[in-house]
Amino acid sequence: MTTPMLDITKDVCPMTFVKVKMGLQKVAPSGKLNVRLKEEALKNVISSLKGEGHRVTNVSREDAVYILEVERGGS
Amino acid sequence: MKEADYKELKKGGMMRQAEAGLFSVRLHVVGGRLGTRQLEAIREAADRFGRGEVHLTSRQGVEIPNVPQGSLAELKEFLAPSGVGVGVCGPTVRTVTACQGCRVCPSGAIDSPALAAAVDREFYGKPVPHKFKVGISGCVNNCIKAEENDAGIKGWIEPRWSGEDCTECGICEAVCPTKAISRPGKGMQPVIDRELCIGCGDCIVACPAGTLREEVRGFRLFAGGKFGRVPFLGKRILGVLKTEAETVAAVAAVLEFFRLHGKPRERFGDTLKRTGFEALEAHVLGKEARP
Ligand code: SF4
Ligand code: SF4
Ligand code: SF4
Numbered sequence: 001m002t003t004p005m006l007d008i009t010k011d012v013c014p015m016t017f018v019k020v021k022m023g024l025q026k027v028a029p030s031g032k033l034n035v036r037l038k039e040e041a042l043k044n045v046i047s048s049l050k051g052e053g054h055r056v057t058n059v060s061r062e063d064a065v066y067i068l069e070v071e072r073g074g075s
Numbered sequence: 076m077k078e079a080d081y082k083e084l085k086k087g088g089m090m091r092q093a094e095a096g097l098f099s100v101r102l103h104v105v106g107g108r109l110g111t112r113q114l115e116a117i118r119e120a121a122d123r124f125g126r127g128e129v130h131l132t133s134r135q136g137v138e139i140p141n142v143p144q145g146s147l148a149e150l151k152e153f154l155a156p157s158g159v160g161v162g163v164c165g166p167t168v169r170t171v172t173a174c175q176g177c178r179v180c181p182s183g184a185i186d187s188p189a190l191a192a193a194v195d196r197e198f199y200g201k202p203v204p205h206k207f208k209v210g211i212s213g214c215v216n217n218c219i220k221a222e223e224n225d226a227g228i229k230g231w232i233e234p235r236w237s238g239e240d241c242t243e244c245g246i247c248e249a250v251c252p253t254k255a256i257s258r259p260g261k262g263m264q265p266v267i268d269r270e271l272c273i274g275c276g277d278c279i280v281a282c283p284a285g286t287l288r289e290e291v292r293g294f295r296l297f298a299g300g301k302f303g304r305v306p307f308l309g310k311r312i313l314g315v316l317k318t319e320a321e322t323v324a325a326v327a328a329v330l331e332f333f334r335l336h337g338k339p340r341e342r343f344g345d346t347l348k349r350t351g352f353e354a355l356e357a358h359v360l361g362k363e364a365r366p
Contacts, residue, residue, distance in 0.1 A: 039249050039250070042246055042249060042250050042281055043250045043277050043280055043281040046246065046280070046281045046282075046283055047280040047281060050280075050283070050285075055283075056283030056284075058242075059242065059244035059245070059246060059283060061245070066246075066249070068283070
């Protein structure tokens with residue numbers, strides 16, 4: 001199964017994190033979600049993810065857009 | 076009344092008003108914090124001795140305006156039992172301002188009200204060549220505008236690259252607001268330019284791998300700032316100070332330097348323009364090094 005992709009490049013804080021949170025709810029524990037986001041959103045999204053026990057397992061970049069591979073933590 | 080007597084009153088926080096015979100009484104407030112009991116006493120004092128109003132000053136102070144000269148002593152006595160002291164003016168260490176700090180504000184790196192209380196306890200009202208203001212911001216968001224003060228302090232987070240698990244993702248470099256982080260090349264550790272770093276800690280928060288850690292969470296001192304007619308922003312001196320005690324000691328050394336080198340009616344920033352900031356740093360470091 002391919003990892004689902006969530007695009008939040010058009011969102012601003014706090015919608016960015018709300019969408020990531022909702023996206024992760026659809027993923028099974030230890031499952032993965034790819035998130036496309038802009039540089040401005042990096043700090044807040046990553047710090048919230050870390051705070052909620054998820055992990056960023058890979059980071060890639062397409063010009064100004066970052067793609068985070070997020071592994072859902074917890075149960 | 077003689078001019079000399081007015082001067083004495085002013086030093087004690089009684090400010091002569093435009094209208095003859097009336098005074099605006101400056102109260103002693105530390106870091107903008109007052110208890111409800113104190114507020115009650117201030118309210119009652121303003122009703123009894125003034126015209127039922129107070130003025131909130133630009134530096135978190137409270138003044139009771141429109142107090143007749145004959146009531147000044149009585150007003151002071153009235154406020155004393157509730158722990159409200161009368162303020163200061165003239166060539167002294169003035170009101171210490173502070174934000175709510177880490178106990179209240181989620182962004183806070185230091186307990187600014189606690190440091191304000193310590194600085195106030197040690198130095199408030201002490202004589203110096205010219206007025207001397209201290210302001211404390213709990214973090215680099217700088218709500219208190221540290222650089223506008225003769226001695227400004229900011230909560231500061233200094234990052235360190237631990238090397239562990241770094242994936243070279245480049246996020247630290249991307250989030251740094253001052254471009255203080257650069258990565259020289261593949262497999263090489265990111266370099267943090269300490270001159271450019273503003274101590275925000277964003278890189279630590281954003282690093283997905285937890286590679287960037289807090290080296291120090293402490294206090295950063297800025298010297299020589301002022302506003303008024305000719306504004307001047309204070310400059311950062313020394314490294315990151317680790318404890319409240321170390322910071323109070325540094326402020327003591329700064330004040331001592333001002334007393335040694337400042338001329339009467341010369342603001343600290345102007346003194347530093349003459350002596351150079353390096354001389355101040357050398358003086359403060361000399362104090363620290365002493366056993
Ligand atoms: S300076 Fe920082 S800690 Fe203080 S109130 Fe502003 S954001 Fe909060
Ligand atoms: S954000 Fe962290 S993992 Fe990524 S390059 Fe910087 S130190 Fe390495
Ligand atoms: S603490 Fe802030 S200014 Fe300093 S390197 Fe990290 S992100 Fe840049």
